[in-house]
Amino acid sequence: MNWIERDAAVVWHGFTQMHCYGDNTPIVVERAEGRELIDVDGRRYLDAVSSLWVTTLGHRVPELDQALREQIDRVAHSTLLGNGNRIVVEFAEALARVVPVDQPHFLFASDGASAVEQALKIAFQYWTNRGIAGHSTYLAFGDAYHGDTVGSLSVGGGGFGTDVFDPLRFPVLRAPSFSQPGALRAASEMVREHRQRLAAVVVEPLVQGAAGMLSVPAGEFAQLGDACRETGVLLICDEVATGFGRTGTLFASEQCALRPDLLCLGKGITGGYLPMSATVAAQKVYDAFLGPDLSTRTLYHGHSYGGNALAAAVGLQHLQLLQSMNVLDNVRARSAQLGAALEKELRGFPVVKDIRLVGLMGAVELDTSADATFARKTCAAMVKRGVLSRSMGPVVTIVPPLTVTAAEIDRIVSTLAAALADVAGSAP
Secondary structure (H helix, E strand, C coil), X not given: CCHHHHHHHHCCCCCCCHHHHHHCCCCCEEEEEECEEEECCCCEEEECCHHHHCCCCCECCHXXXXXXXXXXXXXCCCCCCCCCCXXXXXXXXXXXXXXXXXXXXXXXXXXXXXXXXXXXXXXXXXXXXXXXXXXXXXXXXXXXXXXXXXXXXXXXCXXXXXXXXXXXXXXXXXXXXXXXXXXXXXXXXXXXXXXXXXXXXXXXXXXXXXXXXXXXXXXXXXXHHHHHHHHCCEEXXXXXXXXXXXXXXXXXXXXXXXXXCEEEECHHHHCCCCCCEEEEECHHHHHCCCCCCCCCCCCCCCCCCCCCHHHHHHHHHHHHHHHHCCHHHHHXXXXXXXXXXXXXXXXXXXXXXXEEXXXXXXXXXXXXXXXXXXXXXXXXXXXHCCEECEEECCEXXXXXXXXXXXXXXXXXXXXXXXXXXXXXXXXX
């Protein structure tokens, strides 16, 4: 039995039809070096999907490895429920200096969906604690994706086969998708119209990642922030995908001139090393939960591994490296290079419908009307050439590590072009 057969015999992979798992060119990773993954047979693959958008600086970063070793000699984990941990405090202090949130407080969890779920509960209880009734719904956007727990599915726009869970999802007010002109203006008007019933607005600043990198100009977001401030409706910014440099600034909210009341972080928070996420609350939100011990104002919510010490140690070192290595400069330079290369090499393919790019969040949308699996087949052809990407419906995503080099950008684009030629049957 080979590794893929052994894998399929015991592992259930998320967002994967296991009946045909082995037919879709999966790789079984054994180790990694730099920005390359190495499979059990020794073959190398450039990680152009950043291991699902989490790997920022590459794999086996010496400084991150060392931070992990040093912390494991102290303590791997201790609960944050009613107690503290030194490295977690230090990490939260470092984050507090850079997040676009006023006087922030951090509630840690293990994944992005949990961070969103925490934000939804906090926003609801914020109004309850203030004794103001009626604020029990949320405004979210079409095509949004906020995770796969029931609450995050509810504020998400559906898709990805999640319609089966519609009976479990709670109703929300739905603003237009970023693909629709005037989406932010419409959302702002909805906030004012429904101010008496909204607990919060949930938005992915700048780019809807899982929707295929749909974006809105950064300048259009200020009106949404204004509407929330005027009405008192809380603003939740979901930066699970966009945070930690992915769009060219440390947080996309900075480009959008947004100061959220609640900020959701995940994916790149530890550079792809360990599962960690955080819900960041502004002081005014945090204050609404202060009261007598064991009172109903308490947030009765927490996770067993929330604020894991190993993850915090790596996260702290990662944050320092993002600054000392001038990673954001590289993101902006490589983004410009990637955009130009995609336009030059791919626009001639009739099957290419659109090319979208924000920072190092890229999407090539293909015409899949004749073959629904065209994007998947293209990614499989890329894997055979040593570049790992991932399709989402008709979209091939390109989300390389933030330290990707100019030569690696060229390799990604040339590989994608060759794969398209193979699958389409001819070059443009």
